[in-house]
Amino acid sequence: MSDDVARETFAELRWGDKLVQTCPHCGVIRAHRYVKLQKRWRCKECYQPFSVTSGSVFHGHKLPLQTIIAGILIYANAVKGLSALQLSRELDVQYKTAFVLLHKIRESLWKTQNTTPFEGDVEIDAAHVHRYMRPKNKKADRVDRRLEENQNKMKCIVLVIRQRCPAQDDGEEGAMRTRIFVLKSENENDIRAVVEANVKRGSRIFTDEASGYASLGALYPHEVVCHEAEYQSDSGANQNQAESYFARLRRMLMGQIHQYVRKHLDVYANEIAFREDWRRKSNRTFVMDALQKCLQCARSRDWAKYWQGNKRRHDSVMNIPARTLASPAAG
Numbered sequence: 001m002s003d004d005v006a007r008e009t010f011a012e013l014r015w016g017d018k019l020v021q022t023c024p025h026c027g028v029i030r031a032h033r034y035v036k037l038q039k040r041w042r043c044k045e046c047y048q049p050f051s052v053t054s055g056s057v058f059h060g061h062k063l064p065l066q067t068i069i070a071g072i073l074i075y076a077n078a079v080k081g082l083s084a085l086q087l088s089r090e091l092d093v094q095y096k097t098a099f100v101l102l103h104k105i106r107e108s109l110w111k112t113q114n115t116t117p118f119e120g121d122v123e124i125d126a127a128h129v130h131r132y133m134r135p136k137n138k139k140a141d142r143v144d145r146r147l148e149e150n151q152n153k154m155k156c157i158v159l160v161i162r163q164r165c166p167a168q169d170d171g172e173e174g175a176m177r178t179r180i181f182v183l184k185s186e187n188e189n190d191i192r193a194v195v196e197a198n199v200k201r202g203s204r205i206f207t208d209e210a211s212g213y214a215s216l217g218a219l220y221p222h223e224v225v226c227h228e229a230e231y232q233s234d235s236g237a238n239q240n241q242a243e244s245y246f247a248r249l250r251r252m253l254m255g256q257i258h259q260y261v262r263k264h265l266d267v268y269a270n271e272i273a274f275r276e277d278w279r280r281k282s283n284r285t286f287v288m289d290a291l292q293k294c295l296q297c298a299r300s301r302d303w304a305k306y307w308q309g310n311k312r313r314h315d316s317v318m319n320i321p322a323r324t325l326a327s328p329a330a331g
């Protein structure tokens with residue numbers, strides 16, 4: 001891919017047109033003046049210069065555009081995620097460069113996720129994904145894990161909501177849309193707040209027998225699979241789509257990422273949600289869609305100047321205020 005073709009590809013994905021651009025400074029949409037020597041445009045309204053990546057997640061990029069596309073292509077091919085070391089070898093760039101590139105892609109996928117409420121048949125499940133805390137070598141050095149101050153600080157759960165494909169003649173089956181939420185624990189208050197905000201009333205929900213889901217039966221048609229006895233009930237109730245999401249998430253965290261901190265768990269979990277939803281799409285569709293999402297996202301607050309000391313401050317765990325659960329009749 002030549003420089004010009006790469007730039008045209010970026011421009012078309014970002015603005016939907018090769019001939020018309022949106023000025024990132026003033027927002028005016030028109031054919032702005034192209035300065036050939038600088039390979040940039042100059043706005044006809046505010047006279048500010050801008051390039052094809054100005055104001056996007058790749059603002060101020062140093063990598064050539066072709067390398068960014070190659071990075072996304074390698075990322076798209078990795079079915080269970082990709083480690084930064086592997087990408088750095090494949091692109092022949094530094095580890096730090098690959099690490100930030102991967103996280104900019106993940107952040108874009110996170111910011112551009114579809115947030116419309118789920119409907120139809122919806123599976124809900126949660127899993128602990130925090131790291132194992134290895135005990136000290138000598139027994140005398142080991143601490144009492146039951147005490148709060150000695151508990152695992154990484155402890156949290158990933159709650160997944162997956163909408164099943166409606167039964168169709170074209171043979172499409174499995175899940176069609178997935179969203180994840182990182183919560184402190186599988187408690188009734190948090191789960192109910194998330195589900196009420198993200199699943200339309202009237203949807204049929206499938207969960208396991210955990211106590212956190214108990215009150216959902218008052219709000220939705222609710223089918224429960226008792227995992228102690230069966231994976232699928234006689235009526236066909238199961239949550240196999242949610243389970244297959246977790247299977248892939250665990251393979252990513254254990255087999256590709258190895259080390260991560262809790263504050264980035266949301267973007268990792270969302271990456272697998274995206275991969276699950278796009279698993280049957282072509283490689284080109286994945287690359288173009290991921291690149292478009294990156295270009296339509298504003299400059300990253302967490303990942304711009306990361307290695308110069310700018311770090312993400314907020315945790316990935318959602319902060320849901322406790323409330324008195326309304327009685328089923330009132331709810």
Ligand SMILES: [Zn+2]
Nearest residue numbers: 023026043046
């Ligand atoms: Zn302008």
